[in-house]
Amino acid sequence: MDYLSARHIVTLNLEHLALMQEDSTYREILESADLIIPDGESIVILEFLTKLFDTSSIDMEVQLTKYAGIDLACELIARIPKIVFWGAKLEVNTKLRDFVAKTSSAVIDESFYFQHGFYYENEEAALVEKINLEKPDLFLVALGNPRQDLFINKYKDKFPETTFIGVGGSFDIWSGSLKRAPEFIIKAKLEWLFRIIQEPHRISSLLKSLTSIFCKALL
Numbered sequence: 038m039d040y041l042s043a044r045h046i047v048t049l050n051l052e053h054l055a056l057m058q059e060d061s062t063y064r065e066i067l068e069s070a071d072l073i074i075p076d077g078e079s080i081v082i083l084e085f086l087t088k089l090f091d092t093s094s095i096d097m098e099v100q101l102t103k104y105a106g107i108d109l110a111c112e113l114i115a116r117i118p119k120i121v122f123w124g125a126k127l128e129v130n131t132k133l134r135d136f137v138a139k140t141s142s143a144v145i146d147e148s149f150y151f152q153h154g155f156y157y158e159n160e161e162a163a164l165v166e167k168i169n170l171e172k173p174d175l176f177l178v179a180l181g182n183p184r185q186d187l188f189i190n191k192y193k194d195k196f197p198e199t200t201f202i203g204v205g206g207s208f209d210i211w212s213g214s215l216k217r218a219p220e221f222i223i224k225a226k227l228e229w230l231f232r233i234i235q236e237p238h239r240i241s242s243l244l245k246s247l248t249s250i251f252c253k254a255l256l
C-alpha cells in the first residue's frame with residue numbers, strides 16, 4: 038500500500054479510543070482520517086473481541102495485525118525526502134538530526150525541518166508559517182494525545198500534498214531518550230509492558246482508558 042497517498046494517518050491506541058468516547062469533535066477528526074493503523078496489540082485484541090460478540094458488522098475474514106506507527110514512520114523516512122519533525126522536547130528534537138543522518142541519505146538542511154513541541158499555543162500558527170520546506174512529503178507530529186491529531190486536523194490544508202502522521206513518543210526513542218522494547222519482547226506482544234516499566238506514570242492513563250472503554254461496552 039502507498040501510505041503517502043493518505044493525508045492524515047492515525048496510529049490508533051487505547052488512549053485514542055477512550056478520548057473518542059469522551060469528545061465527539063475528536064471522534065469526528067479521527068474518523069475522517071484517511072488511514073487508521075493499529076499501533077498497539079490492545080487494538081488487535083479489542084477488534085477480536087468485537088468480532089466475537091458482534092459478528093454482523095465486521096468482515097470475519099479480515100485479520101487485523103499490529104503495525105506500530107514508529108515502524109511505518111521509519112520506513113518512510115528511509116525512502117522519502119522533505120520531512121517535518123514536529124514535537125518533543127528541544128533536546129530530544131535536536132538529537133533527531135543524528136537519527137536522520139543514519140536513516141536517510143538526504144542532505145539534512147535541505148530536506149528536513151525540525152521544531153520542538155514546547156511552545157505557547159499562541160505561537161503555533163507563526164511557527165508553522167516558518168516552515169521553509171516547499172511541499173514537504175511527510176509531516177511527523179509528536180505532541181501526544183489528543184493534541185497531535187488536533188494539530189494535524191488544523192494545519193493539513195496548508196500542506197495539500199503532505200502526509201501527516203501522529204507519532205506519539207517516537208522522537209523520544211529515535212533520539213535515544215527512551216528505549217524501544219527488544220525484538221523478542223515485541224514478538225511476544227509485550228511492548229506495552231516494556232513501555233510501562235520504563236514510564237510507570239503511564240499505568241494510570243492505561244487503566245483510565247481501559248475502564249472507560251469497558252464501561253461503555255457494558256452499558
Ligand code: UDP
Nearest residue numbers: 124125126154155179180181182205206209
Ligand atoms: N510533547 C510535546 N509537547 C507537549 C507535550 C508532549 O512535544 O506539550 C511530546 C513529548 O515530549 C513526547 C510526545 O509529545 O515526545 C508524546 O508525549 P507523551 O508520551 O506524553 O504522549 P502520549 O503518547 O502519552 O499521548
